[in-house]
Amino acid sequence: MPKKLNIGLVGYGFMGRTHSNAYRKVNNFFELDYHPVLKAVSGRNAEGVKKFADQWGYESTESDWRKIIDRKDIDAVDICTPNNLHKEIAIAAAQAGKMILCEKPLSMDTKEGEEMVAAIEKAGVANTVWYNYRRAPAVTMAKQLIDEGRLGRIFHYRANFLQDWTINADLPQGGTALWRLDAAAAGSGVTGDLLAHCIDTALWLNGSITTVNAMTETFVKERMHNLTGKMEQVKIDDACTFFCRFGNGSLGLFESTRYARGHKALYTLEVNGEKASLKWDLHDLHRLQWFDHKDEGRLRGWRSIHVSDGDQPYMKNWWVPGLQIGYEHTFIHQVADFLKAIQEGKPCPPTFRDALETQKVCDAVLSSAKEEGSVKKV
Numbered sequence: 001m002p003k004k005l006n007i008g009l010v011g012y013g014f015m016g017r018t019h020s021n022a023y024r025k026v027n028n029f030f031e032l033d034y035h036p037v038l039k040a041v042s043g044r045n046a047e048g049v050k051k052f053a054d055q056w057g058y059e060s061t062e063s064d065w066r067k068i069i070d071r072k073d074i075d076a077v078d079i080c081t082p083n084n085l086h087k088e089i090a091i092a093a094a095q096a097g098k099m100i101l102c103e104k105p106l107s108m109d110t111k112e113g114e115e116m117v118a119a120i121e122k123a124g125v126a127n128t129v130w131y132n133y134r135r136a137p138a139v140t141m142a143k144q145l146i147d148e149g150r151l152g153r154i155f156h157y158r159a160n161f162l163q164d165w166t167i168n169a170d171l172p173q174g175g176t177a178l179w180r181l182d183a184a185a186a187g188s189g190v191t192g193d194l195l196a197h198c199i200d201t202a203l204w205l206n207g208s209i210t211t212v213n214a215m216t217e218t219f220v221k222e223r224m225h226n227l228t229g230k231m232e233q234v235k236i237d238d239a240c241t242f243f244c245r246f247g248n249g250s251l252g253l254f255e256s257t258r259y260a261r262g263h264k265a266l267y268t269l270e271v272n273g274e275k276a277s278l279k280w281d282l283h284d285l286h287r288l289q290w291f292d293h294k295d296e297g298r299l300r301g302w303r304s305i306h307v308s309d310g311d312q313p314y315m316k317n318w319w320v321p322g323l324q325i326g327y328e329h330t331f332i333h334q335v336a337d338f339l340k341a342i343q344e345g346k347p348c349p350p351t352f353r354d355a356l357e358t359q360k361v362c363d364a365v366l367s368s369a370k371e372e373g374s375v376k377k378v
């Protein structure tokens with residue numbers, strides 16, 4: 001008999017959809033003891049939350065997230081709200097003994113993140129943070145290749161996350177859908193929103209970051225605020241570039257912006273080692289680019305590996321070799337790994353503690369940028 005894991009979802013926007021999709025599909029593709037049950041979803045708009053519950057098959061709705069925490073029939077709380085609510089919901093859920101799956105970034109800043117980690121570890125509840133790109137099969141394979149030593153000594157780590165959706169100066173800030181432009185809801189701009197993904201993957205693939213030097217810019221200085229109706233200063237970073245040193249001696253270069261006309265969500269990473277290099281691109285996420293210096297000279301060159309075969313990460317659970325999967329599957333993989341982890345009584349990385357490391361790098365980046373690129377220790 002499968003064990004039921006009753007999910008209480010808080011927030012039903014973009015991420016509410018990706019996670020609900022993952023809970024619904026995971027047991028069709030992965031053999032696991034635990035089966036998620038879409039028990040309850042909460043949101044402030046009763047009509048909106050009812051429509052979402054009907055569409056995705058949630059058994060019940062709540063208009064206040066605190067009711068989800070109070071309910072005895074909820075095992076795991078899934079936090080899909082804007083960043084300023086993560087801490088309060090996570091700490092309340094931990095105190096109620098619920099498992100927690102929290103969206104990234106973990107928190108608004110390191111201080112909040114530390115409070116969250118303390119609460120979660122005191123409660124001893126299972127937890128994970130949705131840095132989902134780790135679980136794109138090609139990225140997981142990059143991790144395997146690095147851990148196997150195939151790149152040798154690593155010299156460089158490079159990552160970009162480029163978008164263009166805020167170039168219009170008439171776009172307001174704040175409220176539903178535009179909370180990302182409001183520092184009070186988001187904490188920071190591209191640093192916490194986009195670079196946090198790049199940093200999480202980098203820490204996972206290449207180890208700790210020791211120092212950073214950063215620059216940020218806010219290209220549009222004032223925007224109408226949806227909650228006050230007034231023109232207000234924009235306090236988030238629209239763009240951020242930083243370079244850094246890793247604990248293994250390699251150098252890192254990171255760039256993120258919402259002002260790269262033509263780019264919608266271009267996350268790319270490249271790692272250059274002594275023996276080999278690899279590259280990955282979210283727009284071609286089922287491929288890993290690989291260059292191996294030990295290949296015979298005449299044939300040496302970049303190969304484009306279509307990561308879709310049964311011996312490549314996660315792929316034996318999907319279709320037949322040669323048929324690729326996509327973005328939504330990264331979330332399905334995270335749910336699968338979370339369910340397996342609780343089955344085995346193991347952590348499901350990135351845990352809150354792992355995600356706190358990303359938070360520390362983000363804080364060091366923002367603090368360096370305030371001083372026009374001064375060196376900051378992480």
Ligand SMILES: NC(=O)c1ccc[n+]([C@@H]2O[C@H](COP(=O)([O-])OP(=O)(O)OC[C@H]3O[C@@H](n4cnc5c(N)ncnc54)[C@H](O)[C@@H]3O)[C@@H](O)[C@H]2O)c1
Pocket residue numbers: 010011012013014015016042043044065079080081082083085103104105130131132176177193
């Ligand atoms: N892992 C990823 O790749 C990824 C991608 C996008 C967003 N995110 C993260 O997910 C979180 C949500 O982002 P999103 O894109 O889904 O945002 P969204 O705006 O699409 O959805 C946010 C949801 O939170 C709800 N909400 C807002 N205030 C609330 C409150 N007081 N009580 C209850 N619900 C409330 C909104 O009604 C909405 O349903 C953010 O932390 C974001 O950084 C992660």
